[in-house]
Amino acid sequence: MKDKTLNRLLHYILLYKQPFLISNGLLILAVGADLFVPYMVKVLLDGFTTLGFNPELFMRIVIFLLLITGSGILNYGHDYFFSNYIFHVVEKIRNDFIHFLDRLPKSFYDKSPTGDLINKTMNEIKNIKDLYHNFLGGFVVSVLQLLGIYSVLFFINPFFASMALSVPIVFLVLNYLINAPVNHYVKTIQSQLNQLNVMMVDMLKNLSIIRLNSAEKHLEKEYSQTNNHVYQNMLKRMHILHLTDVNFNGLFQGVLIAGVLLFFGGKILDGQYTVGVVYLLIDYSRRIFNIFRGINSQWVQSLTSLESARRVFSVYENNEVEYEVPMSQKRDFKGDIQFRNASFSYEGRPVIQQFNLSIERGKTLAIVGKTGTGKSTLINLLLGFYPLDEGEILIDQSNIDDVNKRVLRSQIAYVDQHSYEFEIEYLNELTSEQLDQLQGIVSNLGFVSLAETIGGHRVQEVHGLSIGEKQLLTIALALLKDVNIIILDEATSSQDLETEKKIVDLFTNHFHNKTVIMVTHRLATIKEADKIIVLNNGQIREMGTYSELMEKQGDFFHLSTIQAKKLELDKEA
Ligand SMILES: Nc1ncnc2c1ncn2[C@@H]1O[C@H](COP(=O)(O)OP(=O)(O)OP(=O)(O)O)[C@@H](O)[C@H]1O
Structure with missing residues (x-):
C-alpha cells in the first residue's frame, strides 16, 4: 500500500x-x-x-x-x-x-x-x-x-x-x-x-x-x-x-x-x-x-x-471507523428484543450460530453456559460492537443496524465486572435526589452502612470501598438510569451468593418496566428469572424457567446439582 x-x-x-x-x-x-x-x-x-x-x-x-x-x-x-x-x-x-x-x-x-x-x-x-x-x-x-x-x-x-x-x-x-x-x-x-x-x-x-x-x-x-x-x-x-x-x-x-x-x-x-x-x-x-x-x-x-x-x-x-447510521431523533426503546438467525464469527471462527431468541419488554433473561461458549459475545452483538455475519437483531422491531450506535448504547445500561472502575466516578455528579434514590436501593439490598455513606453524601469516600461494594453501587446506578434495558454481564461476580440473589430478585420483582439480561455462572441465584437459556457453542441448548429446566433434568439440572453440592461442601468446610 x-x-x-x-x-x-x-x-x-x-x-x-x-x-x-x-x-x-x-x-x-x-x-x-x-x-x-x-x-x-x-x-x-x-x-x-x-x-x-x-x-x-x-x-x-x-x-x-x-x-x-x-x-x-x-x-x-x-x-x-x-x-x-x-x-x-x-x-x-x-x-x-x-x-x-x-x-x-x-x-x-x-x-x-x-x-x-x-x-x-x-x-x-x-x-x-x-x-x-x-x-x-x-x-x-x-x-x-x-x-x-x-x-x-x-x-x-x-x-x-x-x-x-x-x-x-x-x-x-x-x-x-x-x-x-x-x-x-x-x-x-x-x-x-x-x-x-x-x-x-x-x-x-x-x-x-x-x-x-x-x-x-x-x-x-x-x-x-x-x-x-x-x-x-x-x-x-x-x-x-x-x-x-x-x-x-x-x-x-x-x-x-x-x-x-x-x-x-x-x-x-x-x-x-x-x-x-x-x-x-x-x-x-x-x-x-x-x-x-x-x-x-x-x-x-x-x-x-x-x-x-x-x-x-x-x-x-489500516483501520476503518465504525460505520455510523446518521444520528436519528432520540429513540425511546421499550425493551422488546429479538435475535433472528443471528450468526457471528471472530476472524472466521464461528462463535454464534443461527441464534434465535425473543425477550419481551419488562422480562428478565438469564444466560448461562460453560466458559467460552459465547455469552459475552451475544451481549457485544446486542450493543452493536460487532456486526453480524448473518441474521438480525431487533429492538422494538427496529434492526439495530439502522440505529445510530450512540443512540443504541444510550438506551441500554450495561454493567460488567469492571464497569465500576469508570462508573463509580459518576457518583459525584448525582443530584441529592438521585443520591437518595441510590441510598434506597442499596439499603433495600441490606447494605446499611454503605447506604449511610451515600446518604451522608460522603461519596468522595468511594475509593476506599471494597470491589464488591463498588460493583453493587454500579448496579444500583444502572437502575437509576432512564433506560428500559439493563445488561449485567457477570456484574455480580464479586458478590456473595445471598447478595447476588437479592440483586436478581430486586430486578425481577421491583423494576417491571425494565428488560434485564444477565450473564451469570451461579445458577442458584436466577430462580426468579422469567427465562433462562443455556448456551452451548453459540447455540441455545436449553430454554425455560428455572423449574422447567430442573424438571427437564438436562444440562442445567446437572450443572445446578454440581454447584449445589459444592456449596454444601464449602459450607461444611
Ligand atoms: N475479541 C475476540 N477475538 C477473538 N476471539 C474471541 C474474542 N472474544 C471472545 N473470543 C472467543 O469467542 C468465544 C466466546 O467468547 P465469549 O467471551 O463470548 O464467551 P463467554 O461464554 O462469555 O465466556 P466466559 O464465561 O469465560 O466469559 C471464545 O472461544 C473466545 O475465545
Whole structure:
C-alpha cells in the first residue's frame, strides 16, 4: 500500500495557512539579516584598514548593531510564531487521533495492546512535533541559509562560489553512505523502544497477577534483554554519527579554511582582495560547514520522528471507523428484543450460530453456559460492537443496524465486572435526589452502612470501598438510569451468593418496566428469572424457567446439582 505519511504531514502543516505564511515570512527576513551580519563585519574591517576611524564608520557601527538587534528580533518572532503554529498542529493531530480511536470498531482493540496505543498517543505524536521542528525549523532554515550564502558568494567571487559548490556534493555523498546504516539503527531502536513501552504498561496493569505468579524475574529478564538491545543499537548509531560529525566534518572544515587562507591570504598583500573579503570567505565557509553538520543531525532526527509519524498514521491506513447510521431523533426503546438467525464469527471462527431468541419488554433473561461458549459475545452483538455475519437483531422491531450506535448504547445500561472502575466516578455528579434514590436501593439490598455513606453524601469516600461494594453501587446506578434495558454481564461476580440473589430478585420483582439480561455462572441465584437459556457453542441448548429446566433434568439440572453440592461442601468446610 502507498505510504501516505508525508501527505498527511503536509496536510496538517497546510491546515493553518496564515501563521504558516507569517512564520515563513519572518524566517526569510531573519535568514537575510543573519547573512548580512558577516557582510557588515567585512565592510567595517575594510573601513578600518583603509580609512581608520571616522564618523562614517561610526554610522556603520550603529547600523551593524541595529542589524544584530533586528536579526535577534526577527529570529525571536519566527521562533514564536513557528512554535505556536507547530503546537497548534500537534494539538490537532492528537485530537484527530483520539477522535479516530473513539470511532474504531471493538475488533481493533482486540488486536492492539493498550501500551502501544498509549505510546502512540503520548510519545510518538510528540516525536511528530520534533519532526516539524527539525525539518521545518531546522532543515528548511538550513537550506534557505545555504541559498543565501551561495548567492552572496557568487556575487563576491564566482570562482570561489563554484569551488564551494563541490563542498556539499562531497559532504552529501559521504553522509548518504554513512546514513544508510544509521537509518537501519533508527528504525530498530524506535521499534524496540516501543516494545519496552508496551511491556511496561502491561506489567503495571497486571502487577498483582505477576507477583502472584512470581513472574517478576521472567519479565524483568525479557525487559532488560530488549533494553540492552536498545543500548547496543544506540551505541552503534552513536559511533557512526560521531565518525561523521566530529572526525570527518572537523577535518574537512580545517582543510577548507586552510585552503581559503592559502589561496586568498597572499592576495591581500598585492591588493587583489581586502582583509574583509577574506574574512567573509572564511566566515561563509565555516557557516556552510556548520549548516551541513546541522542538516546531517536534523536529517537523522527527522528520520527517527518520521518512523513515529508512520506508526501513528498507520492506524488511519489500516483501520476503518465504525460505520455510523446518521444520528436519528432520540429513540425511546421499550425493551422488546429479538435475535433472528443471528450468526457471528471472530476472524472466521464461528462463535454464534443461527441464534434465535425473543425477550419481551419488562422480562428478565438469564444466560448461562460453560466458559467460552459465547455469552459475552451475544451481549457485544446486542450493543452493536460487532456486526453480524448473518441474521438480525431487533429492538422494538427496529434492526439495530439502522440505529445510530450512540443512540443504541444510550438506551441500554450495561454493567460488567469492571464497569465500576469508570462508573463509580459518576457518583459525584448525582443530584441529592438521585443520591437518595441510590441510598434506597442499596439499603433495600441490606447494605446499611454503605447506604449511610451515600446518604451522608460522603461519596468522595468511594475509593476506599471494597470491589464488591463498588460493583453493587454500579448496579444500583444502572437502575437509576432512564433506560428500559439493563445488561449485567457477570456484574455480580464479586458478590456473595445471598447478595447476588437479592440483586436478581430486586430486578425481577421491583423494576417491571425494565428488560434485564444477565450473564451469570451461579445458577442458584436466577430462580426468579422469567427465562433462562443455556448456551452451548453459540447455540441455545436449553430454554425455560428455572423449574422447567430442573424438571427437564438436562444440562442445567446437572450443572445446578454440581454447584449445589459444592456449596454444601464449602459450607461444611
Ligand atoms: N475479541 C475476540 N477475538 C477473538 N476471539 C474471541 C474474542 N472474544 C471472545 N473470543 C472467543 O469467542 C468465544 C466466546 O467468547 P465469549 O467471551 O463470548 O464467551 P463467554 O461464554 O462469555 O465466556 P466466559 O464465561 O469465560 O466469559 C471464545 O472461544 C473466545 O475465545
